[in-house]
Amino acid sequence: MARITLNGVGKVYPGGTRAVGGVDLDVADGEFVVLVGPSGCGKSTLLRMIAGLETITEGTVSIGDRVVNDIEPAGRDIAMVFQNYALYPHMSVRQNLAYGLKNRRTPAAEIARRVDEAARMLELAPYLDRKPRQLSGGQRQRVAMGRAIVREPAAFLFDEPLSNLDAKLRGVMRWEIKTLQRRLATTAIYVTHDQVEAMTLGDRLVVLNGGRVEQIGTPLEVYRRPASVFVAGFIGSTPMNLVRSDVLPGLARPGTTVGIRPEDLVPSPDGALSMQVSGIEELGVSRLVHGVIGGERVSVVVPPDFQPSEPLRLSVRPGAMHLFDAATGLRREGS
Amino acid sequence: MKRALFGNRLLPWLLLAPQLAVTAIFFLWPAAQAIRQSFLREDAFGLSTSFVGLANYAALWGSAEYLNAVRVTAIFAVATTLLSLGVALVLALAVDRLVRAGKVYTTLLVWPYAVAPAVAGILWWFIFNPTVGLLPYVLDRVGYDWNHLMRPRDAMILVVLASAWSRISYCFLFFVAGLQSIPQSLHEAAAIDGAGPVKRFFTITLPLLSPTTFFLLVVNIVYAMFETFGVIDATTEGGPAQSTNIMVYKVWFDGFIGQNLGSSAAQSVILMLIVIALTVIQFRWIEKRVAY
Amino acid sequence: MVEDRPLLNLLAHLVLIVGVAVVAMPLWIAFVASTHGPNDFMSGVVPILPGPHLVENYSRMFSTGVSTSGMPPVGRMLLNSAIMALSISIGKIAISILSAFAIVYFRFPLRMLAFWVIFATLMLPVEVRIVPTYKVVADLGLLNTYAGLSIPLIASATATFLFRQLFLTMPDELTEAARIDGAGPMKFFRDILLPLSRTNIAALFVIMFIYGWNQYLWPLLVTTSSDKYTIVAGIKRMADVADAQPQWHLVMATAILAVLPPLLVVVLMQRLFVKGLVETEK
Ligand SMILES: Nc1ncnc2c1ncn2[C@@H]1O[C@H](COP(=O)(O)OP(=O)(O)OP(=O)(O)O)[C@@H](O)[C@H]1O
Ligand SMILES: [Mg+2]
Numbered sequence: 001m002a003r004i005t006l007n008g009v010g011k012v013y014p015g016g017t018r019a020v021g022g023v024d025l026d027v028a029d030g031e032f033v034v035l036v037g038p039s040g041c042g043k044s045t046l047l048r049m050i051a052g053l054e055t056i057t058e059g060t061v062s063i064g065d066r067v068v069n070d071i072e073p074a075g076r077d078i079a080m081v082f083q084n085y086a087l088y089p090h091m092s093v094r095q096n097l098a099y100g101l102k103n104r105r106t107p108a109a110e111i112a113r114r115v116d117e118a119a120r121m122l123e124l125a126p127y128l129d130r131k132p133r134q135l136s137g138g139q140r141q142r143v144a145m146g147r148a149i150v151r152e153p154a155a156f157l158f159d160e161p162l163s164n165l166d167a168k169l170r171g172v173m174r175w176e177i178k179t180l181q182r183r184l185a186t187t188a189i190y191v192t193h194d195q196v197e198a199m200t201l202g203d204r205l206v207v208l209n210g211g212r213v214e215q216i217g218t219p220l221e222v223y224r225r226p227a228s229v230f231v232a233g234f235i236g237s238t239p240m241n242l243v244r245s246d247v248l249p250g251l252a253r254p255g256t257t258v259g260i261r262p263e264d265l266v267p268s269p270d271g272a273l274s275m276q277v278s279g280i281e282e283l284g285v286s287r288l289v290h291g292v293i294g295g296e297r298v299s300v301v302v303p304p305d306f307q308p309s310e311p312l313r314l315s316v317r318p319g320a321m322h323l324f325d326a327a328t329g330l331r332r333e334g335s
Numbered sequence: 336m337k338r339a340l341f342g343n344r345l346l347p348w349l350l351l352a353p354q355l356a357v358t359a360i361f362f363l364w365p366a367a368q369a370i371r372q373s374f375l376r377e378d379a380f381g382l383s384t385s386f387v388g389l390a391n392y393a394a395l396w397g398s399a400e401y402l403n404a405v406r407v408t409a410i411f412a413v414a415t416t417l418l419s420l421g422v423a424l425v426l427a428l429a430v431d432r433l434v435r436a437g438k439v440y441t442t443l444l445v446w447p448y449a450v451a452p453a454v455a456g457i458l459w460w461f462i463f464n465p466t467v468g469l470l471p472y473v474l475d476r477v478g479y480d481w482n483h484l485m486r487p488r489d490a491m492i493l494v495v496l497a498s499a500w501s502r503i504s505y506c507f508l509f510f511v512a513g514l515q516s517i518p519q520s521l522h523e524a525a526a527i528d529g530a531g532p533v534k535r536f537f538t539i540t541l542p543l544l545s546p547t548t549f550f551l552l553v554v555n556i557v558y559a560m561f562e563t564f565g566v567i568d569a570t571t572e573g574g575p576a577q578s579t580n581i582m583v584y585k586v587w588f589d590g591f592i593g594q595n596l597g598s599s600a601a602q603s604v605i606l607m608l609i610v611i612a613l614t615v616i617q618f619r620w621i622e623k624r625v626a627y
Numbered sequence: 628m629v630e631d632r633p634l635l636n637l638l639a640h641l642v643l644i645v646g647v648a649v650v651a652m653p654l655w656i657a658f659v660a661s662t663h664g665p666n667d668f669m670s671g672v673v674p675i676l677p678g679p680h681l682v683e684n685y686s687r688m689f690s691t692g693v694s695t696s697g698m699p700p701v702g703r704m705l706l707n708s709a710i711m712a713l714s715i716s717i718g719k720i721a722i723s724i725l726s727a728f729a730i731v732y733f734r735f736p737l738r739m740l741a742f743w744v745i746f747a748t749l750m751l752p753v754e755v756r757i758v759p760t761y762k763v764v765a766d767l768g769l770l771n772t773y774a775g776l777s778i779p780l781i782a783s784a785t786a787t788f789l790f791r792q793l794f795l796t797m798p799d800e801l802t803e804a805a806r807i808d809g810a811g812p813m814k815f816f817r818d819i820l821l822p823l824s825r826t827n828i829a830a831l832f833v834i835m836f837i838y839g840w841n842q843y844l845w846p847l848l849v850t851t852s853s854d855k856y857t858i859v860a861g862i863k864r865m866a867d868v869a870d871a872q873p874q875w876h877l878v879m880a881t882a883i884l885a886v887l888p889p890l891l892v893v894v895l896m897q898r899l900f901v902k903g904l905v906e907t908e909k
């Protein structure tokens with residue numbers, strides 16, 4: 001029922017800023033799709049067009065089997081969780097949860113049932129009569145979630161809902177969101193600029209750059225076969241090394257950029273590459289060695305107690321090289 | 336600007352309608368009438384009106400009575416403003432010094448704000464009344480024969496006192512707010528640098544208070560020029576010998592009592608121009624302050 | 628304060644005591660006068676302590692008033708003042724908050740024009756356009772009516788600006804959440820915006836009530852029949868007796884009664900009052 005389809009969706013703001021262009025996307029019922037990309041790439045704009053908070057200037061958005069371009073947000077059967085939660089400050093938690101249902105003339109008994117259920121699911125029961133300002137950040141986040149859940153909408157839309165939480169709580173809430181979404185089997189579109197969040201949450205990722213889709217795929221697909229230099233550099237906890245092909249002996253292919261993840265470079269005494277070490281970053285579980293190969297900056301992940309020699313000889317894990325067209329930035333097939 | 340907007344077309348006009356209607360009927364239309372009227376002159380019997388161009392304005396320029404009103408207004412506005420500002424500043428500085436007792440004093444100082452200018456006028460009129468008033472009685476003891484019914488200077492002092500008195504609490508509250516917004520750490524830093532209280536007042540407090548002072552200066556001039564009708568009317572009625580006949584009072588007098596509509600309208604237009612100028616100055620200041 | 632200087636503190640106390648005395652003196656004298664009999668002023672010695680006629684003077688004002696100057700009993704005038712002050716303050720707040728809502732939350736053609744029209748009222752105090760405004764009210768047949776007393780004074784750019792400022796600080800997401808929750812513009816206004824503006828409305832109300840109560844020139848002009856006299860404008864009529872000393876004890880009793888309601892508002896709601904004052908004038 002709640003499949004979401006975007007056809008050639010684009011947005012030009014009044015004043016002429018193009019924020020999004022030509023986005024095609026098909027979100028299956030119950031799927032969790034993450035829109036990820038750097039700040040200003042148009043993620044929020046795209047999400048808000050789906051929500052009905054921005055007019056769609058190009059293309060069509062369908063929710064279920066309706067084109068919703070001209071339908072008010074309230075008529076689209078979606079619920080949204082905002083970065084700053086947007087809780088109604090003067091209403092209690094209970095009133096916050098019930099407000100949307102009341103406006104839809106849901107019978108009082110049904111409202112009470114749904115609010116209680118959401119409160120139980122999110123462990124909010126003790127706080128139902130408090131005002132938002134009497135809650136901690138994490139609790140507010142749950143109320144925002146609850147407000148979306150009680151509506152039993154066709155889809156959840158999240159705009160960076162965890163970015164106001166501290167790192168530890170973010171990890172916990174990330175897990176809760178994922179579990180809840182699985183349990184309710186409701187379609188979800190989730191915006192984040194944090195690639196770890198994207199990888200852990202999404203069934204599929206949509207990597208955006210400058211308002212355009214760079215790649216759509218499962219987290220592993222995107223990680224293993226980045227479709228462009230941009231995706232390669234963006235996804236992964238330490239960015240992929242991107243070097244000219246002639247840096248690698250025996251691989252001189254003009255006009256090609258080669259990508260190798262830092263964990264795919266292995267120190268070995270007879271390795272074909274030789275790196276000038278310029279510094280070491282301690283990460284605890286491993287160390288990150290920075291240096292230069294053939295004039296290109298490169299980093300390598302090594303075990304925690306590994307002492308790099310000078311120069312450090314490295315070999316590339318077999319099959320771990322990604323080839324990109326240097327001019328277009330696109331992945332070369334067959335690599 | 337807001338991003339989250341509602342799309343309705345008709346609704347905003349419905350919401351604006353009451354405000355726009357009141358503004359159009361009771362503000363813009365009368366203002367336009369005043370401007371139109373200022374170019375017309377009625378004959379002695381009010382039977383015919385004729386267009387006279389700028390004659391009404393020219394007549395004002397040549398009228399000793401009007402120039403006197405301008406002069407009186409200037410003296411009155413400046414004296415009232417300086418007196419209320421000065422007293423309020425001294426009181427605010429004292430309150431700012433006494434943290435806890437300051438609150439009690441504040442409560443005791445705010446209530447002249449509640450007293451209508453007209454009532455303030457009556458109160459001071461009574462206090463200074465030559466036959467039954469308290470102050471002439473006291474002044475008599477020190478050899479001053481107070482009589483604001485006869486002596487222009489006494490009358491001016493009276494209206495200035497009454498107007499300034501009813502304005503003290505307003506200025507006082509703004510000064511207190513201004514003083515409280517000066518960070519304590521600045522005083523401490525200056526004290527560590529060896530500045531005593533007097534030096535700190537002139538080098539820290541006064542400069543940092545200058546935006547508040549300037550604001551109060553402008554709004555008090557507006558007050559003295561336009562909102563003191565009640566004070567004048569309840570006391571001297573412009574006398575004796577025109578000595579307290581401020582411009583606003585004269586507009587009313589010429590229009591309603593003298594039935595000289597053209598001249599009254601021309602005076603209205605001049606006053607509007609003055610208000611516009613003062614409003615612009617005030618807004619300039621707000622813009623500047625936002626930029627801080 | 629940075630250092631403790633007992634001498635300066637003492638000076639501050641002295642200054643404030645003198646200040647309070649000066650500020651209080653006129654009202655004290657008025658109160659004292661209102662408790663004396665008519666002849667106590669003629670002896671040449673001005674009383675500075677309350678006399679025995681308080682109940683007598685005030686009950687006289689409430690029952691018959693000063694009939695010689697054609698004044699109704701003060702009860703009637705207090706009622707008129709209250710109606711005028713409440714209509715002005717409530718009316719101002721209502722039309723200002725609605726127009727601020729329209730200007731901030733909608734985009735429509737001529738929006739800026741509407742904004743400037745409202746702004747213009749800031750530049751036109753009633754005193755400077757008094758003659759033509761009086762004429763409009765007379766032509767509309769509103770002389771000697773409560774509508775004529777209050778409506779011409781309820782347009783207010785300041786209140787509109789205050790609400791506009793307040794609305795601009797409300798997060799956009801709140802509106803968006805409400806829209807997704809199915810609230811249309813008026814529902815959003817009623818359920819979210821209005822409750823969140825409560826304290827500002829209250830603060831503004833205090834200021835506007837005092838403003839309305841203390842009006843003088845306007846009521847003096849538009850009320851000619853004594854049953855519509857307001858108390859502030861009435862006092863002057865009472866003090867204005869030809870060729871005789873006014874009945875000072877009764878005039879002062881009326882003055883005290885005229886001051887009392889706004890005074891109570893200021894003292895009892897001091898916090899709101901200060902907030903309203905400092906905010907409306909920004
Ligand atoms: N109302 C607007 N008018 C004009 N341009 C806008 C507007 N809102 C956003 N933009 C522009 O559109 C582009 C995309 O903005 P958007 O908010 O969608 O980015 P984002 O990917 O969500 O970024 P972030 O991660 O920082 O939230 C940006 O260049 C932004 O400056
Ligand atoms: Mg965003």
